[in-house]
Amino acid sequence: MSSTERFAEASPYTKGPQEHHHTDHRHDSFLVQCGLAERFPGKVIPDDLAVLNVALFALGRAGSIHLGNILRNPRLRLKYIVEADENKLKRVQKEWRLPDSALVTPAQDNIVFQDKSIHGIIVATPTSLHEGLVTRGLEAGKAVMCEKPISENYEGTKRCYQVAKKMGKPLLCAFNRRFEPSYLQLHDQVQKGVIGQVHMMKTVARDSPLPSANYLRISGGIFHDCAVHDIDLVCWVSGEYPTHAFASGSAFIPEIKDLKDQDTVAIVLKFPSGAMAMIDLSRNAVYGYDQRLEAFGPKGMLQAQNERPYHMVNSNVTGEHEVPINFSFPSRYYQGYENELEHFCNIMQGLEECCVSGDNTLRIQDCTL
Numbered sequence: 355m356s357s358t359e360r361f362a363e364a365s366p367y368t369k370g371p372q373e374h375h376h377t378d379h380r381h382d383s384f385l386v387q388c389g390l391a392e393r394f395p396g397k398v399i400p401d402d403l404a405v406l407n408v409a410l411f412a413l414g415r416a417g418s419i420h421l422g423n424i425l426r427n428p429r430l431r432l433k434y435i436v437e438a439d440e441n442k443l444k445r446v447q448k449e450w451r452l453p454d455s456a457l458v459t460p461a462q463d464n465i466v467f468q469d470k471s472i473h474g475i476i477v478a479t480p481t482s483l484h485e486g487l488v489t490r491g492l493e494a495g496k497a498v499m500c501e502k503p504i505s506e507n508y509e510g511t512k513r514c515y516q517v518a519k520k521m522g523k524p525l526l527c528a529f530n531r532r533f534e535p536s537y538l539q540l541h542d543q544v545q546k547g548v549i550g551q552v553h554m555m556k557t558v559a560r561d562s563p564l565p566s567a568n569y570l571r572i573s574g575g576i577f578h579d580c581a582v583h584d585i586d587l588v589c590w591v592s593g594e595y596p597t598h599a600f601a602s603g604s605a606f607i608p609e610i611k612d613l614k615d616q617d618t619v620a621i622v623l624k625f626p627s628g629a630m631a632m633i634d635l636s637r638n639a640v641y642g643y644d645q646r647l648e649a650f651g652p653k654g655m656l657q658a659q660n661e662r663p664y665h666m667v668n669s670n671v672t673g674e675h676e677v678p679i680n681f682s683f684p685s686r687y688y689q690g691y692e693n694e695l696e697h698f699c700n701i702m703q704g705l706e707e708c709c710v711s712g713d714n715t716l717r718i719q720d721c722t723l
Contacts, residue, residue, distance in 0.1 A: 417478030
């Protein structure tokens with residue numbers, strides 16, 4: 355008998371079907387898409403909500419991502435795109451073979467709000483337009499998903515949630531990083547006590563590529579535009595909001611300094627439990643879109659690391675080499691954006707409650723002011 359023969363087992367066919375691990379979210383989606391599983395077993399979707407008619411406002415950085423995700427989602431029908439750049443509208447129409455009726459300029463956007471067949475709108479315009487569009491959408495009886503922030507100021511955001519409550523319609527603030535699979539898994543592990551009581555959290559969020567000056571002028575500044583994501587993450591992971599905050603920033607890039615903004619920021623937060631968080635922000639990481647999240651406690655540490663386009667190691671006389679991390683947010687957070695949109699669909703179809711409450715959004719916005 356060979357040295358390992360004694361370890362031989364019965365045929366794997368005698369052990370029943372092999373089950374995938376619960377963390378394999380792509381396999382879960384596959385099972386639903388091919389009819390082998392139900393999205394929400396036992397729940398019935400009304401016929402008039404089986405296909406959801408939506409309108410997308412703007413084709414900027416986030417809007418362009420939402421466009422592809424909407425058109426690839428079998429639960430959604432994109433009825434309108436509202437975009438000021440008519441040349442961009444025409445290019446998108448050609449790429450996706452959209453009908454002329456889907457192309458709407460901002461001056462024509464009453465078409466969207468007056469269309470009773472529209473179930474929801476996705477707002478991805480510059481921040482200055484958010485509050486007005488969100489309010490109009492809710493008052494027209496539409497569900498609304500809006501890129502953060504809901505408004506340029508706290509009071510404006512509060513007004514939007516008051517309208518949502520009055521109209522009985524959902525308002526989802528699009529904190530897309532909550533839906534990124536590795537961050538979601540880290541959150542769930544923390545909430546299950548895997549590392550014990552949280553002592554320290556760390557985030558790194560360094561932009562790639564360097565945003566254009568035109569974008570920075572309308573971004574609201576690095577705290578409003580970037581830090582809000584990381585503050586939301588650490589509050590979401592810990593389940594509490596900070597009582598103390600320290601922040602400092604510098605502008606090493608002259609053009610950003612001229613805008614009276616910063617390109618490099620450090621933030622320290624302290625929470626009621628005693629837990630602390632450190633946030634590291636930069637507008638310019640030349641090696642790729644650096645996005646990391648860490649939680650530490652007495653039982654161990656959890657880390658969500660950077661991702662790469664593919665996993666391959668090239669070993670040669672100069673050492674071991676991997677391809678660079680993902681270049682920018684569309685590739686790093688593509689799954690988060692897809693999952694966020696799925697959640698919006700679930701909300702509209704009555705399958706889930708909105709996981710980002712008005713209180714969440716207002717508390718996070720208050721932290722950045």
